[in-house]
Amino acid sequence: MEGKMNAVYMTKPEAGAWEYVEDAPIPQIKDDEVLMEIKACGICGTDHSLHGWNEAIANSYNIQFPAIFGHEFSGVIAEVGPNAPADLKVGMRVTANPVLFDNTCAYCDKGQVNICDNRPFYGTDLPGAFAKYMAIRGSNVIPMPDEVSFVQGALLEPLCVALNAVERIHPEAGETALVMGPGPIGLLMVAVLRQAYGIKKVLCSGLANDVKRLEVAEKLGAITINGSECDVVEKVKELTGGKGPEMILDAAGHFTVVQQAVEMVAKGGRIGITGLPAKPSTIPMTPIAMRQISIIGSRAYERKHWRQALNLMANGLDISLVSNFVLPLSDWKKGMELIDAGEGLRVILEP
Numbered sequence: 378m379e380g381k382m383n384a385v386y387m388t389k390p391e392a393g394a395w396e397y398v399e400d401a402p403i404p405q406i407k408d409d410e411v412l413m414e415i416k417a418c419g420i421c422g423t424d425h426s427l428h429g430w431n432e433a434i435a436n437s438y439n440i441q442f443p444a445i446f447g448h449e450f451s452g453v454i455a456e457v458g459p460n461a462p463a464d465l466k467v468g469m470r471v472t473a474n475p476v477l478f479d480n481t482c483a484y485c486d487k488g489q490v491n492i493c494d495n496r497p498f499y500g501t502d503l504p505g506a507f508a509k510y511m512a513i514r515g516s517n518v519i520p521m522p523d524e525v526s527f528v529q530g531a532l533l534e535p536l537c538v539a540l541n542a543v544e545r546i547h548p549e550a551g552e553t554a555l556v557m558g559p560g561p562i563g564l565l566m567v568a569v570l571r572q573a574y575g576i577k578k579v580l581c582s583g584l585a586n587d588v589k590r591l592e593v594a595e596k597l598g599a600i601t602i603n604g605s606e607c608d609v610v611e612k613v614k615e616l617t618g619g620k621g622p623e624m625i626l627d628a629a630g631h632f633t634v635v636q637q638a639v640e641m642v643a644k645g646g647r648i649g650i651t652g653l654p655a656k657p658s659t660i661p662m663t664p665i666a667m668r669q670i671s672i673i674g675s676r677a678y679e680r681k682h683w684r685q686a687l688n689l690m691a692n693g694l695d696i697s698l699v700s701n702f703v704l705p706l707s708d709w710k711k712g713m714e715l716i717d718a719g720e721g722l723r724v725i726l727e728p
């Protein structure tokens with residue numbers, strides 16, 4: 378398709394160097410790609426960090442400037458390349474996996490496309506969805522049922538992150554979980570634990586600037602802990618009869634989280650690491666052996682988590698509280714300010 382579109386570019390590797398334009402070229406698709414008309418795209422913590430130019434995060438990608446970010450999106454197919462999967466048609470409502478896995482390595486063979494040997498990412502390494510149109514490999518595109526709105530569709534990607542993280546700590550009936558960090562991913566973990574796995578007792582901890590986020594966690598059914606008003610480790614032990622939760626999920630990405638988690642997890646418990654702390658953690662190893670603790674990493678999502686996420690959403694998983702602001706793409710700056718103020722959870726932009 379020829380023509381111009383609106384888009385938000387990051388023009389150079391410098392804090393705040395984002396620019397809204399209305400004369401960006403519409404991307405030309407390759408034979409195996411489709412052109413998606415983007416209807417909704419969430420501002421992820423990664424986008425927020427890239428806007429503030431966090432070099433540690435930026436260095437984990439291969440960003441070409443000017444860059445278009447945005448990797449949590451939904452929309453409608455506008456054009457289909459001749460070699461894209463035959464079931465994709467113009468007008469279909471879709472979302473897509475932003476991991477451009479190679480489909481040839483041993484990990485892809487097992488469905489573990491998240492840890493593929495060669496996996497550029499749409500929205501950082503490749504142009505993303507803070508734009509009216511986006512070109513994406515057809516085999517990454519996933520049709521959405523009518524019950525899932527475009528705004529909900531933009532939450533599927535972070536929901537997949539939460540599904541992988543929760544699955545990897547193997548929840549069992551009757552166990553207690555603690556989610557550390559009430560950002561959007563933490564809140565989605567609370568929702569998945571409660572609504573998908575039926576875990577009745579879910580604790581969620583945060584800090585002083587998380588008060589509004591902890592209110593949402595409470596509405597999602599969590600018992601909340603404000604770490605600026607109490608000692609989190611003491612409070613968690615008190616709330617679990619002294620033994621600690623069997624499952625702890627790090628959704629904060631601060632280097633102290635895993636230290637606290639080792640202190641308070643139950644014997645035989647599992648600690649899931651999803652956050653990306655900038656500094657290394659120091660943790661005592663003896664309790665990990667003596668109390669038989671497992672520490673388990675999780676990255677992004679496997680292929681199956683998209684099907685799970687769509688099924689859960691189509692069957693009434695309620696995570697609408699997480700996408701609490703929907704703005705036009707031109708208002709991206711307001712979205713950033715809402716996130717800075719601790720008010721915006723997943724801010725969704727509409728091109």
Ligand SMILES: [Zn+2]
Nearest residue numbers: 479482485493
């Ligand atoms: Zn691979």
